[in-house]
Amino acid sequence: MLDFIARRLVSIIPVLVVVALFVFFMLRLTPGDPAAVIAGDNATSDQIADIREKLGLNLPIWQQFGIWLGNMLQGNFGESFFFKKTVAELIAQRLEPTLALSVCTLILAVSTAVPLGVIAAYRQGSLLDRVVMGFSVLGFSMPSFVIGYCLIYVFAIELGWLPVQGYTRIGVDFWSFLERIILPSVTLGIIYVALIARITRASILEVLNEDYIRTARAKGLSNRVVLMRHALRNAAVPILTVIGVGIALLIGGAIVTESVFGLPGLGRLTVEAVLSRDFPTIQAVILLFSVVYVLINLLIDIGYTIFDPRIRY
Amino acid sequence: MANPVLEVRDLTVALPAGADRVNAVEKVSFTVNPGEIVCLVGESGSGKSVIAFTVMGLLAKALKPSSGEILLQGENVLAASEARLRELRCTRMSMIFQEPMTALNPVMTCGDQIDEVLRTHTKLDPAARKAKIIGILKRVQLPEPERIYASFPHQLSGGQRQRIMIAMALVLDPVLLIADEPTTALDVTTQAEILKLIAELQGSQGTGVLFITHDFGVVAEIAHRVAVLRWGELVEMGQTEQILSRPQQGYTRMLISSVPSIHPAHRGVRLDKATVLRTEKLGKTYAGKSFFQKARVVKAAVDVDLDIRRGETLGIVGESGSGKSTVARCIARLIDPTEGRVFLGDTEIATMSAGKLRPHRRRVQIVFQDPYRSMNPRITIGDSIIEGPMNFGLPRNEALARARKLMETVRLDPNSLDRYPHQFSGGQRQRICIARALAMEPELLIADEAVSALDVSVQKQVLELLDEIRQRLNLAVLFITHDLRVAAQICDYVAVMSKGRVVEYGSAEQVFGAPKDEYTKALFAAAPGRNWEFGKFATA
Numbered sequence: 001m002l003d004f005i006a007r008r009l010v011s012i013i014p015v016l017v018v019v020a021l022f023v024f025f026m027l028r029l030t031p032g033d034p035a036a037v038i039a040g041d042n043a044t045s046d047q048i049a050d051i052r053e054k055l056g057l058n059l060p061i062w063q064q065f066g067i068w069l070g071n072m073l074q075g076n077f078g079e080s081f082f083f084k085k086t087v088a089e090l091i092a093q094r095l096e097p098t099l100a101l102s103v104c105t106l107i108l109a110v111s112t113a114v115p116l117g118v119i120a121a122y123r124q125g126s127l128l129d130r131v132v133m134g135f136s137v138l139g140f141s142m143p144s145f146v147i148g149y150c151l152i153y154v155f156a157i158e159l160g161w162l163p164v165q166g167y168t169r170i171g172v173d174f175w176s177f178l179e180r181i182i183l184p185s186v187t188l189g190i191i192y193v194a195l196i197a198r199i200t201r202a203s204i205l206e207v208l209n210e211d212y213i214r215t216a217r218a219k220g221l222s223n224r225v226v227l228m229r230h231a232l233r234n235a236a237v238p239i240l241t242v243i244g245v246g247i248a249l250l251i252g253g254a255i256v257t258e259s260v261f262g263l264p265g266l267g268r269l270t271v272e273a274v275l276s277r278d279f280p281t282i283q284a285v286i287l288l289f290s291v292v293y294v295l296i297n298l299l300i301d302i303g304y305t306i307f308d309p310r311i312r313y
Numbered sequence: 314m315a316n317p318v319l320e321v322r323d324l325t326v327a328l329p330a331g332a333d334r335v336n337a338v339e340k341v342s343f344t345v346n347p348g349e350i351v352c353l354v355g356e357s358g359s360g361k362s363v364i365a366f367t368v369m370g371l372l373a374k375a376l377k378p379s380s381g382e383i384l385l386q387g388e389n390v391l392a393a394s395e396a397r398l399r400e401l402r403c404t405r406m407s408m409i410f411q412e413p414m415t416a417l418n419p420v421m422t423c424g425d426q427i428d429e430v431l432r433t434h435t436k437l438d439p440a441a442r443k444a445k446i447i448g449i450l451k452r453v454q455l456p457e458p459e460r461i462y463a464s465f466p467h468q469l470s471g472g473q474r475q476r477i478m479i480a481m482a483l484v485l486d487p488v489l490l491i492a493d494e495p496t497t498a499l500d501v502t503t504q505a506e507i508l509k510l511i512a513e514l515q516g517s518q519g520t521g522v523l524f525i526t527h528d529f530g531v532v533a534e535i536a537h538r539v540a541v542l543r544w545g546e547l548v549e550m551g552q553t554e555q556i557l558s559r560p561q562q563g564y565t566r567m568l569i570s571s572v573p574s575i576h577p578a579h580r581g582v583r584l585d586k587a588t589v590l591r592t593e594k595l596g597k598t599y600a601g602k603s604f605f606q607k608a609r610v611v612k613a614a615v616d617v618d619l620d621i622r623r624g625e626t627l628g629i630v631g632e633s634g635s636g637k638s639t640v641a642r643c644i645a646r647l648i649d650p651t652e653g654r655v656f657l658g659d660t661e662i663a664t665m666s667a668g669k670l671r672p673h674r675r676r677v678q679i680v681f682q683d684p685y686r687s688m689n690p691r692i693t694i695g696d697s698i699i700e701g702p703m704n705f706g707l708p709r710n711e712a713l714a715r716a717r718k719l720m721e722t723v724r725l726d727p728n729s730l731d732r733y734p735h736q737f738s739g740g741q742r743q744r745i746c747i748a749r750a751l752a753m754e755p756e757l758l759i760a761d762e763a764v765s766a767l768d769v770s771v772q773k774q775v776l777e778l779l780d781e782i783r784q785r786l787n788l789a790v791l792f793i794t795h796d797l798r799v800a801a802q803i804c805d806y807v808a809v810m811s812k813g814r815v816v817e818y819g820s821a822e823q824v825f826g827a828p829k830d831e832y833t834k835a836l837f838a839a840a841p842g843r844n845w846e847f848g849k850f851a852t853a
Contacts, residue, residue, distance in 0.1 A: 219430050
């Protein structure tokens with residue numbers, strides 16, 4: 001097992017090399033000159049050339065890559081073209097809102113979707129089942145910004161229960177933090193509730209046909225025990241897989257949700273960096289996301305072994 | 314006589330509308346007395362499992378008992394509430410199932426699964442429960458009960474898992490044990506042990522057993538009384554000896570007559586015929602790759618020397634994992650042998666490249682075990698049959714003409730070529746599979762457990778058909794089976810395999826009549842009902 005984890009951690013290195021190469025050259029190949037964006041509309045070509053020289057953009061592309069890679073290996077992610085800060089500072093600042101949003105979304109989604117899926121499977125064909133499945137189709141089809149604005153309208157504007165936008169750091173005021181994270185989490189979470197509920201229902205239904213469920217019933221166990229102890233745990237592996245994929249997609253979803261709710265997170269940082277051609281920031285953020293993605297996959301794989309003793313690495 | 318533990322009176326269970334008959338079970342009555350083993354025998358669809366599940370209250374929702382009574386020690390379980398049924402399960406009536414591989418929850422330890430019974434039905438403290446579980450594990454003769462307690466099902470063999478199921482069923486000493494084909498999925502030697510165990514345990518506790526089976530060998534081995542079922546109706550019931558030797562009803566006579574005898578028929582002497590297939594030191598080794606650990610090596614077949622002549626049937630018999638299917642697949646080059654040589658006529662095919670092998674593919678054809686899964690459900694049987702010959706260049710109309718002729722050979726209607734597999738019964742499908750194989754005009758026909766999934770009466774017909782085709786086409790047949798009775802009836806020569814090696818090889822008469830190898834002797838000794846000669850009754 002430790003051997004497996006070590007191997008998987010080592011395998012992150014080639015992934016990062018490929019991602020680094022790809023991001024670096026794709027950015028250089030896309031049209032748009034960061035120097036021109038920095039200099040503004042009224043800049044002369046001399047001023048632009050000046051800025052290019054200062055940023056090192058006039059060097060040959062391979063040399064630029066070499067410098068960046070060298071700095072990275074020393075733990076230096078470079079300095080943002082625009083924010084007048086090092087990229088590391090920038091990311092550290094923006095990490096908390098995104099992390100908070102992701103964790104809250106995940107807790108919310110899993111804690112509602114799994115019970116919904118289990119109940120829908122158990123009462124297959126009932127009204128409840130149809131309502132859950134109908135809701136799940138709706139959750140899939142609605143874009144998250146539409147859901148976001150609807151929720152703001154109802155809960156923030158009409159009812160006035162929650163604030164419209166903004167973010168309070170968790171260390172500053174916990175209740176204020178909670179008030180401001182609920183709506184974004186619900187918005188982002190709805191699609192995951194839909195996804196996870198569907199998968200839970202499907203895998204529970206499959207498991208309920210298994211012979212060992214019949215054995216469990218033949219033992220005289222109650223339906224609740226059969227469902228929770230025997231069915232759910234056997235259905236866990238596909239559910240876990242979907243949750244893992246979901247976390248990866250979460251990063252993309254966070255961009256839109258952060259914009260709607262004005263959260264100063266990594267998602268918005270990415271959008272801003274892309275729009276202003278802030279190469280060092282984009283590169284660092286994308287590398288960070290890929291590390292997170294690989295680590296989450298590893299966690300999911302380890303999670304399998306907890307639920308299913310037959311899976312051993 | 315004591316009061317019966319189970320009394321089924323006029324039980325009728327309705328099928329959902331649109332099924333092939335109105336009732337799954339119709340007006341069935343029988344009793345099981347304390348300490349008695351009653352066998353319900355019948356072919357698939359006879360309703361025997363439905364009766365078992367009705368007693369336990371575990372019927373699928375689509376099936377509804379519509380009339381009758383089921384009295385468990387006088388209490389009508391059909392009228393019992395769901396909560397009362399749960400109380401009765403495992404305390405007064407228990408059930409064990411056919412597939413020990415899937416009947417246990419794969420993510421819980423065996424100990425936990427038995428413990429669940431005790432936690433649900435008793436107020437024992439953890440230490441007492443543990444002691445009771447270890448006790449029952451010892452009673453079902455599992456080695457190292459402590460280790461088994463902590464094991465997950467996948468770490469145990471099929472026989473051990475079935476012992477766990479039996480332990481779970483009997484831990485609270487129920488008065489009734491329902492066993493639904495509990496040994497069908499097991500190897501013959503394991504089956505013999507499990508049958509012995511069930512008989513011992515129920516004898517010592519006076520448990521009544523309702524034993525469901527399709528195998529008359531098992532019936533002869535274990536039953537006190539037998540009830541024969543057909544299409545949901547009770548055909549006849551009586552003492553085992555009486556039913557097996559003096560059946561009153563035509564259907565029972567037909568069934569018992571269909572059971573192949575374990576004594577081989579005299580098949581005549583081998584004339585010096587041309588060798589169709591010969592293997593020399595054939596071997597197949599599976600080696601798992603691993604960076605860090607030592608690679609796992611499995612020798613599925615070792616030094617297998619066989620030869621089959623034209624017009625003869627060679628049987629390979631053995632238990633699961635003995636390598637019999639591996640050998641068949643190596644011969645057909647569905648998998649590549651790792652050692653040795655395979656001669657098809659004079660051509661060596663074991664090491665031939667895939668491209669060169671292609672023209673020789675036609676010469677070896679296989680009929681597989683499960684006729685339900687070995688045909689593409691989305692193409693007509695006609696297209697299935699002509700696909701091979703057309704692939705080898707036969708024009709479509711000629712291939713179709715050949716298919717029609719073959720349908721007659723396997724006694725199916727030639728006009729049904731445009732139908733799909735699901736429109737045929739299991740036996741008919743296996744005939745179609747045979748026709749599909751014959752369409753290639755092979756020199757060697759491999760039948761890999763080709764009759765194992767069929768009911769005994771259908772099995773008999775397919776066996777007769779295979780033998781007739783072999784004779785008429787002077788075909789060489791390689792017959793893979795785990796069923797000694799079937800092997801005794803259809804094979805000229807028999808090779809007994811164990812752990813990848815051929816341990817005994819000779820004419821069927823010689824191997825069955827005077828086995829020399831210890832393993833062969835043990836295998837034959839384990840065959841259920843070996844001491845019973847099933848009569849061949851005139852069927853009206």
